[in-house]
Amino acid sequence: MKTLLIAVCFAVALLTFGVASAQDTTNHDDMKAEDSKNEVQVTGTISETGKTFVSEIDAKSWTIINPDVVKGHEGHHVILTANFDADKKEVRVVSLKMPK
8 A cells, every 4th residue: 555655646746747847938038049149240331311231341232120220320331230131131230339
């Protein structure tokens, strides 16, 4: 009888552990980590409209998908920290600074 009770308790403990681990709801925010890995620093010019960025290296034009970040720097030569999407020719600006 004692061994049966121990076996039942052990089985219940295993089931409880299995159910608890299957319900792991911790927030794994892999997207932010992935985005930060793709950030690149590039020097170039913001267009007069603030909607495009022209790279100094290859003179390619990129559409800025968050133009509010570059507001006030239209027409300026800047250093962007950004995520580039080569397929869509778009850039998401993370930050910018004026070169020295």
